[in-house]
Amino acid sequence: MYSDPLFHIGGKDYVTLYGICIAVGVLCCVLVLFKFASGKVKESFIDFLFYNGIVAIVVGFVSACLFQAIYAYIENPEEGFDLFNSGMTFIGGLIGGVVSFLVGYFIFRPMLKNRLVDIISLLPCCIVVAHAFGRVGCFFAGCCYGKPTESFLGVKFPFLSHKVHPTQLYEAFFLFALFAVMLILYVKKDFKHNLSLYLLTYGIFRFLIEFVRGDERGTFVTGISPSQFWSILMVVASVGVYFLLELGYKLRAKELDAKQGEVKQDFKEVKNEEN
Numbered sequence: 001m002y003s004d005p006l007f008h009i010g011g012k013d014y015v016t017l018y019g020i021c022i023a024v025g026v027l028c029c030v031l032v033l034f035k036f037a038s039g040k041v042k043e044s045f046i047d048f049l050f051y052n053g054i055v056a057i058v059v060g061f062v063s064a065c066l067f068q069a070i071y072a073y074i075e076n077p078e079e080g081f082d083l084f085n086s087g088m089t090f091i092g093g094l095i096g097g098v099v100s101f102l103v104g105y106f107i108f109r110p111m112l113k114n115r116l117v118d119i120i121s122l123l124p125c126c127i128v129v130a131h132a133f134g135r136v137g138c139f140f141a142g143c144c145y146g147k148p149t150e151s152f153l154g155v156k157f158p159f160l161s162h163k164v165h166p167t168q169l170y171e172a173f174f175l176f177a178l179f180a181v182m183l184i185l186y187v188k189k190d191f192k193h194n195l196s197l198y199l200l201t202y203g204i205f206r207f208l209i210e211f212v213r214g215d216e217r218g219t220f221v222t223g224i225s226p227s228q229f230w231s232i233l234m235v236v237a238s239v240g241v242y243f244l245l246e247l248g249y250k251l252r253a254k255e256l257d258a259k260q261g262e263v264k265q266d267f268k269e270v271k272n273e274e275n
Helices: 017-037 043-075 090-111 123-141 167-189 194-212 226-274
Strands: 007-009 012-014
Touching: 017 043, 017 123, 017 167, 043 090, 090 123, 090 226, 123 167, 123 194, 167 194, 194 226
Parallel strands: none
Antiparallel strands: 007 012
């Protein structure tokens, strides 16, 4: 809707509202990480999460383009494969970003004093707030719009001849609400399963909102949209992630107990030597 560049310098265009929203989302993601991780893990671990997260974001953007390009190619192979001009899909970016983040984590894990389970319930909050601002950016860019509607909620984009559901804003509202709920659970209740909550609730929401999405995004599985396919997997994965994290928390507790026992033993040996 407001996709035109905001500045024109030397005959070139600079800065769009979409780009600003993406930047604000990434900034909020980082601020949430540093604000609410402090005191729970060492600063060196937060720094690692930050730099590893930056790499994951870059990989995620490429992955988002790659997934959408694959969908477009499957639907219209005669048009060829175009990586950076077919659009982007968030779930594709999420998959690529998460895989990149985990690869980086397991490579450097032996050098880290903290573990991912110590902070993993905060990470979905960071993802969701960035995603929420990104969806606001989609509204300004005019992408990811919904089906035609005569509802009072309908929005008229300049390039369309009819009003459509502002599905970008529907999703942004949902994501901001989910962010608030997860952050409250994390801060007030020390809730350890925000990742499962995110996969479950966003998977269900995304599956349902796809029924009112109106933009063309290609085909992956006949009968459902590509995002609905991945949404089903997200809901299924939420159950597995819950039990996997339960196991991870138990193993981490044993690891910390063992370290505490070693410290106590070392203290006793020092005391005996002094006596």
